[in-house]
Amino acid sequence: SRKVPLLKKAHIQAHLKFASEHLNDSEENWVKVLWSDETKIELFGISSTCRVWRRRNAAGDPKNTIPTVKHGGGNIMLWGCLSAEGTGKLHHIKGSMDGAMYCQILGENLLPSLKMGRGWVFQHDSDPKHMAKATKEWFKKKRIKDLDWPSQSPDLNPIENL
Template sequence: MRPISNDMQNRIVQLLKEGVSGEEISTKTGVSTGTISKIRKNHDLGDLKTNGGRPFVISTLLGRRILRNFNSGNYKNASDATRKLLEDGENISAETIGRFLKESGYAAIHKPKVLPLTKHRMKERYEFARAHLPWTIDDWKKVIFSDETKVNRIDSDGLQWTWTNGDKLKDFQVQHIIKHGGGSLILWGCLMWYGVGYLSNIKGNINSDFYVGILEDELMKTIDWYDLQKEDIIFQQDNASIHTAKKIPKWLENNNITVLRWPPHFPDLNPIENLWSILKQRLLQYEKQPDGMLELWSRVENVWESITQNECQKLIESMPKRIKAVYNAKGGHTKY
């Protein structure tokens, strides 16, 4: 038998006791079925199952305890739960806990990166959601959502997972944003019912004059491309200081563009955040990292242009649900 660590042997023994098949254990651990069979014999665990077996059953009382600890943030993930339960004399594998969580209606998700919410910010979010509860999809079709994002040349945004049952996310179920790294592009883009807009590659520090240039170029070209009337659209931008500089509201007013008043710290309501995620996930599908920033920009353009109208429409159609989620969370974090 190829030497394996004691921890791995103990994990395999526990899975065998729980009735997990040898093939499934092999898939999970990378240990051959032959080695697993020898471990089974050494521990006198009976015949090796190859097509599944009776799964370990978590009692109702223990199950409630596990869910309570996940809901409170005491258990960070299945492995953490296994370790802490073992300290209390309960020997249950992470796989079994994960299966139990799924059966209980939970799902593993990436921890969203969010800014901390104060009571004042939550109140602003709640009031915005309450004011826009009556809006229909037809209302949201008029909105052009805009935002900036950073795209790394070499990905460094570590994804963290958390378990959720679909309720509003708690503080321990999100990643708090601290700062960005380097070696990246800063992009400005927009999204609407009809598709994506023109994309801007922001080079250097952005100021109000530069942002006016984006509005005059990328935004106006987007409006013209989709043959829209400025009077018929509603423009969304967040409350970044560059967006609220004196020149910006004046330019928008002079161009007869209505602005959607947007509360601070509201990225989970902006569907373009989901579009940025789509962009970055598709960039990760390239087999090799880009050799330089020019190649990265070329890839960004290609992926951006491949985003379909249908994908954009699904995001716009989610707006009433997003509004309701923020309202139900009383301004707190949501799954979006």
């Protein structure tokens, strides 16, 4: 079955507020958004259940199997961004990320990724490291405007489809 974010009443209200506030935004507003997110990529195999249709007694056929390795084979974490102008830089995240590391990643990758000129807006989700005091201060110091984003709304972010 399809996985969807768990939406509480507060999430639904925040989504409706966001939709109401942006209902009449022009396309020109949205082409000025730099979308961003982090992702984990499994280096070997997949981390979810996979179902296949197969003929009887064909379970061991290589086309019906997914090879595995002990302990999952590892993964990598990445931060990336994109806009209507194209993709931005991709950053390999080493270790676990907190607000300070997030600011460092943005410092090294955000501005070099911009291709939109003036008046752009940065989008990131409501992850705690994005909302950390250090992160908010970094945005204020750099005079970067970020889009007030409702939590539990990956369906609104085009980068989620990559």
